[in-house]
Amino acid sequence: MKYCDLHCDLLDKIDAPAAWTDGREDLHITPAKLCGSVFLQTFAVFAENGRADMAHFRRKAALFRELSARLAPRGTLAVLSVENAAMAEGREENIEQMARAGVKLCGLVWNGGNALGGAHDTGGGLTPVGRRTVETLAACNILVDVSHLSDQGFTDVCNILRLYKKPFVASHSNARELCENTRNLTDLQLRAIAESGGIVGVNFYPLFLGKYSSAKHIAYMIDICGEDTVAIGSDFDGIPRGYYRDCQEAAAKLEDALKGEGLSFRQIEKVLQKNALRVLGF
Numbered sequence: 521m522k523y524c525d526l527h528c529d530l531l532d533k534i535d536a537p538a539a540w541t542d543g544r545e546d547l548h549i550t551p552a553k554l555c556g557s558v559f560l561q562t563f564a565v566f567a568e569n570g571r572a573d574m575a576h577f578r579r580k581a582a583l584f585r586e587l588s589a590r591l592a593p594r595g596t597l598a599v600l601s602v603e604n605a606a607m608a609e610g611r612e613e614n615i616e617q618m619a620r621a622g623v624k625l626c627g628l629v630w631n632g633g634n635a636l637g638g639a640h641d642t643g644g645g646l647t648p649v650g651r652r653t654v655e656t657l658a659a660c661n662i663l664v665d666v667s668h669l670s671d672q673g674f675t676d677v678c679n680i681l682r683l684y685k686k687p688f689v690a691s692h693s694n695a696r697e698l699c700e701n702t703r704n705l706t707d708l709q710l711r712a713i714a715e716s717g718g719i720v721g722v723n724f725y726p727l728f729l730g731k732y733s734s735a736k737h738i739a740y741m742i743d744i745c746g747e748d749t750v751a752i753g754s755d756f757d758g759i760p761r762g763y764y765r766d767c768q769e770a771a772a773k774l775e776d777a778l779k780g781e782g783l784s785f786r787q788i789e790k791v792l793q794k795n796a797l798r799v800l801g802f
Contacts, residue, residue: 521775521788524560524796525767526625526721526751527601527667527692529758530587532566537586548756548766551590557771559793560597560802562625562691563587565607566758569634572606574614581621599800601665601691602626605657606634610649612656619660624800625689626657627665628673638670640702645672654680663718663799664688667753668703678712687717687799692753694723694737695744699730707744714745719799721753724762724770734763735777738791747787751796 530549534540542552554561565580567573581600588598600622606629608614618626628650629639636653638644646654654677657664664681666674667690681688690713696704705713705720713720722737723729729737741750752774756767764770778788 521771521792522557522559523752523771523774523792525558525756526562526689526719526753526796527564527603527723527758528561528754528756529564529566529603530756531563531580531583533757534583537583537590540587548754548762550766553766553768555591555594555596557767558596560599560796560800561591562599562601564601564603564627564758566603566630567607568630569604569606569632572604572634573609574607574617577602577607577618597802599624603665603668604630604634605636605653608653610635610653612652615653615656615660615662619662623662625663625665625691627667627691628653628669628677630668633670637673637676639668639673640670643670643672645670646676651676651680655684658684658686665691666713667691667693671702671706671709674709674712678716681716688713689718689799690720690753692721692723692755694728695740697744698732698737698740699728701728701730703728710741710745710749714749717799719749719751719795720745721751721796723759724754724756724764725759726761726763729763733777735774735781738778739781739783742783742787742791747790748795750791751799752792
């Protein structure tokens, strides 16, 4: 079964459409592999703090539009996201510009944190700029993405969006109970995302999986936060290696792996497709 993916970093690996070819062995995602395996792919505009500005966003958003136009005739939906909201430079009009460009979800921070708040590896909650950013994202109907965020920042987002009655997501995070890494989510955090109506995309990076498979993390999360809350967030082309070699292998093996964990066809369909499509508005 083709799957929906909430996060990949391909846009950070290429600077022009011509650079995205089937001969790129260094990429987890190539055109042919993607179109044969993935029903919906979310492409993140990523930037470390030193290059996180609107000029960078506009360049990568233009690249995304060209890739999206190539994928649409081949049956793969493309979604745009942002990883590191420092790109908006703290300005409401820039977030509005991102919304007009089609951004569906926006991660507030990356490793090390930024002017919006603390990251998983630094601690610290949202700053006043971060709180205003969350409120503006909610007003623009862009989903707040809490992957990479600190635990206190997570709580801050949850409290703000509860007032707005908006869902939020963790596009590429796993279960901390199975792998004790601060990039992963506690059971309480998983339940909070479920209560908001959001979803969690399971990351394929072995460092965040620990000794368990991606399917085991999915099955565990379903037990904790329900079958309507779990999806896929591969982090392909943002990680040096994955539990699956590439998107083609993931599509070929995920369904059987989930069956092996005792999931029903209904649950598998939700994890691989329906949950992401619902929350992204398709």
